[in-house]
Amino acid sequence: MIRGTILWADDEIDLLQPHLMYxxxxxxxxxxxxxxxxxxxxxxxxxxxxxxxxxxxxxxDGLSTLEExxxxxxxxxxxxxxxHEEESLMEEAxxxxxxxxxxxxxxxxxxxxxxxxxxxxxxxxxxxxxxxxVSEFNKISELLDVEPSVNDWIDIHTKLSEMEVELDSNxxxxxxxxxxxxxxxxxxxxxxFVTRNYASWVTDGRxxxxxxxxxxxSRFVYPLLKEETEVVFIVVDCMRLDQWYSIExxxxxxxxxxxxxxxxxxxTATPFSRNAIFSGLFPRELSKAYPDIWxxxxxxxxxxxxxxxxxxNNQLDRLKIELKPAAKYSKILxxxxxxxxxKQIPTYVNVPLITLVVNFVDILTHTRSESxxxxxxxxxxxxxxxxxxxxxxxxxxxxxxxxxxxxxxxIILTTDHGSIRVTKGTQVLGDRETSTGxxxxxxxxxxxxxxDAFLLKNPEEWNLPSFAINTNFIFAKTEHFFLYPTxxxxxxxxxxxxxxxxxxxxxxxxxxxxTLKAKR
Numbered sequence: 249m250i251r252g253t254i255l256w257a258d259d260e261i262d263l264l265q266p267h268l269m270y271x272x273x274x275x276x277x278x279x280x281x282x283x284x285x286x287x288x289x290x291x292x293x294x295x296x297x298x299x300x301x302x303x304x305x306x307x308x309d310g311l312s313t314l315e316e317x318x319x320x321x322x323x324x325x326x327x328x329x330x331x332h333e334e335e336s337l338m339e340e341a342x343x344x345x346x347x348x349x350x351x352x353x354x355x356x357x358x359x360x361x362x363x364x365x366x367x368x369x370x371x372x373x374x375x376x377x378x379x380x381x382v383s384e385f386n387k388i389s390e391l392l393d394v395e396p397s398v399n400d401w402i403d404i405h406t407k408l409s410e411m412e413v414e415l416d417s418n419x420x421x422x423x424x425x426x427x428x429x430x431x432x433x434x435x436x437x438x439x440x441f442v443t444r445n446y447a448s449w450v451t452d453g454r455x456x457x458x459x460x461x462x463x464x465x466s467r468f469v470y471p472l473l474k475e476e477t478e479v480v481f482i483v484v485d486c487m488r489l490d491q492w493y494s495i496e497x498x499x500x501x502x503x504x505x506x507x508x509x510x511x512x513x514x515x516t517a518t519p520f521s522r523n524a525i526f527s528g529l530f531p532r533e534l535s536k537a538y539p540d541i542w543x544x545x546x547x548x549x550x551x552x553x554x555x556x557x558x559x560x561n562n563q564l565d566r567l568k569i570e571l572k573p574a575a576k577y578s579k580i581l582x583x584x585x586x587x588x589x590x591k592q593i594p595t596y597v598n599v600p601l602i603t604l605v606v607n608f609v610d611i612l613t614h615t616r617s618e619s620x621x622x623x624x625x626x627x628x629x630x631x632x633x634x635x636x637x638x639x640x641x642x643x644x645x646x647x648x649x650x651x652x653x654x655x656x657x658x659i660i661l662t663t664d665h666g667s668i669r670v671t672k673g674t675q676v677l678g679d680r681e682t683s684t685g686x687x688x689x690x691x692x693x694x695x696x697x698x699x700d701a702f703l704l705k706n707p708e709e710w711n712l713p714s715f716a717i718n719t720n721f722i723f724a725k726t727e728h729f730f731l732y733p734t735x736x737x738x739x740x741x742x743x744x745x746x747x748x749x750x751x752x753x754x755x756x757x758x759x760x761x762x763t764l765k766a767k768r
Contacts, residue, residue, distance in 0.1 A: 251275035252367040253295065257287035257313065258302035258329070270356040276363065284308030288316045296324065298347075298366050300359070303330040314346065325366045329354060374418055381411055381423055385430055392437055398458040401441065402509045404434055405754040409490040416494070416630050431754070432726065439725035439752050443702045446514065450530055450711040459510040459761070461524035461664065465563060468508070468660045468761055473569050473601060480602045480652055480659045483525060484645075485518060486610035486749060487636075487663035492760045494633040495640045502653035503764040512665045514710060514723060515688040516749050516756040518610070519552035522664035527559035528566070534559075535713035542713060560603060575601040580608075586644035593651050602657075606645055609636060613667050617746035629669060632747065652766070659764035667747040668755040670729040673740040674700035676722065677732070686729040686743060687750035694720040700728040702752065724751035 254276050258264055261280040268278045279296075281287050285308055287299065299317060303310035314326055325347040347366055350358060364372070388404055396404065408431055415424055449457040459467060465481070472479045489509075496505065512521045513530065520531050527534050535542035541555055557577040564571065576599050580586045589604065596602055612635070616622040626635040640646055652659060670686065674697050682691030690712075696703055704721040707714050712721060724730060729748055731739050749756050 249275065250277050252297040252363065253277045254279070254298045254300060254363065255287060255290055255294075255296045256280045256300040257282075257284060257305065257310075258300075259283060259305040259307075260302075267354070267356050267359055271360065271363065274360060276367075284310070284313030284316075287313055288320070291317055291320050291324065298363060299324060299326045300363075301326055301328050303328050318345070327362055327366065370418070377414060377418060378423060381427070384411065385426060388430060388434065392433065396437070396441065398456065398511075401438060401754070402458075402758055405489060405758040406509070408434065408754070409488075409493055412490050412629065413493045413633065416633060435726045435753050435755075438754050438757075439702070442514075442752050442757070447709045449511075450513065451709075459508070461510065461513045461521045462528050462530060464510055464525050464660075464662055464761055465528055465560075466567065468662075468763065469601075470567055470569065472658060472660070473571070476600070477658050478598075478600050478656075480604065480657050482604045482606065482659060482661040483522065484606045484609055484661065484663050485522065486613050486665060486667055487759075488666035488755050489758060489760050490629065490755075491609065491633055491636045492663075492762070494637045496762075498637075498641055498646065499649060499764065501767075502650055503659070503766060506763040506765075508761040508763070510662070510759050510761050512757045512759055514712075514752065514757075515685070515721070516665035516751065517685060517688060518664055520712075522605075523552065523556065523559060525662070525664060526556040526563065528563040529559075530711035532708060532711045532713045537562075542715075556605065557603075571600045573599055575599070575603060577603045577605075579605040581611075583644065586648075590644045590648050590651070593648055594655075597655065604648075608639065608643070608645070609663075612636070612639065613747045613749075617743065623745070627745075632669075649764070653764075654766070656766050656768070658766070660761065661764060662761045663759050665749050666755045666757070666759060667749040668727060668751070668753045670724075670746060670748050671727045671744060672700070672729070673731040673736065673744070674724065674728045675733055675736065676701075676730040681716075685748075685750045687724045687748045687756070688722065689730060690715065690719055690721045692716060692718045692720065694722050696722045696730070701725055701730070726753065 251274070254271065256264065256268065256278055258280070259282050261282050264280070268280055271278050279290060281290060284305055287301070290296070291299070301310045301313060305313070310328055314328070317324060317326060328346045328349040329352060330349060331352045348362055350362055384407055388407065391400055391404060408427065411427055415427065449460060469479055469481050499505065513524050514520070523534060524530060529537060538555070541552070556579070560575070560577060564575070576596060578589055580589060616626060616632070622635070626632040649659070668687075676689065677695040678689060678691045679693065682694065683689050690707075694703065702723045702725060704710055704712070704723070707719055707721055710721070722730070729743060
């Protein structure tokens, strides 16, 4: 079986016959030519996987030959072989005009290594990745056989997310299927873990509690403010951990990044989890502190999202933080508002705390549910990551982050909750005043299938408010979403394969909290 076809152009090709034979013994088909014109002619007439090109040939030299070869076959890999290591060749390699370069004299093992690097890198990487992923699958399976701890679940979710992002650029259907099945198994176990332990996390005892939404500001932003470090606090609504992993690399040139993690409170939905971040209070505590706001929420759930700046300022007061000048708060709901912030950022040089709420990922998540075009562009989690990365790389937010790095600001970037692609409907019963979420609901006398969802009869146990007498909450588990018996199939077809949030899953609950320190 031929491992690859190689064209080697060198005016001393006869002296290199032992090298050619060495490559052929290892499965490569090698064609040797003595000048640039013959190399060009062969590339016009035949398909090659790689060209080895001598820089200093008599007649047409290597660089001139390279230029013609790239006109004929722009994607053809070329390794330049030179008598002297020149910085210009290094720059050509970095710029991508040549794939690599070697300095004479070359020995057979050097040539073999260079050829393998170009021709078999993807397969070698794929094989290595397969071995590593199978090893990780086994480690995760062993963890599931015992009771994973709060930190174990973070490790499991981060490893699953990292593997998913790796597979985006190295597709392997077998590994993708194994990874998908393992995530489902993990989410089944995680749902049981959360429902057993959540009450102890949110009550006064806070027994073995993870860092929750309520803790993010006090644990990550407050210490920096106390040290008089200027902080930019950014909350990107509805950003999954794997989405962050897919965009993080684009910031490495500007920031040193430290990863931490937190658990979203329940429901994993903006009116609850994001308000908890800004207030530092659980929903029941918040409803008591601001009864008028939360009473209106029973009639209009969206009204719960309009008071974050008030909550933030009151949390600063409780923490005894007095800022001069005062903190700046902005919620960005569209591109125009983003561009406006981009222009304003340079004027915030001495502002000790800048807070930005970025709604684009949440808007993208919901818009995808209603757009056949976006569903085709992002049919699954991999496509959704790619779509998010494409937005980020061209966004006002990316440009703002670069501006902030130049200003020397320290950034705490997080999210209020993630989302999960729902694939299975489950029936729910409730009255007309039941809330509208697909992954969680609150109302009176709710009924659901306990295999697919968790029914919380007493909201106080989870530090949630009662909007009326006999208020219940239900939370979808794994990849389920709630549907009423009426028009069940109609709405199943509409929302199946959409990304939703509010329920209990690794994707919705375990979130990144990033510290971005500008590189000087």
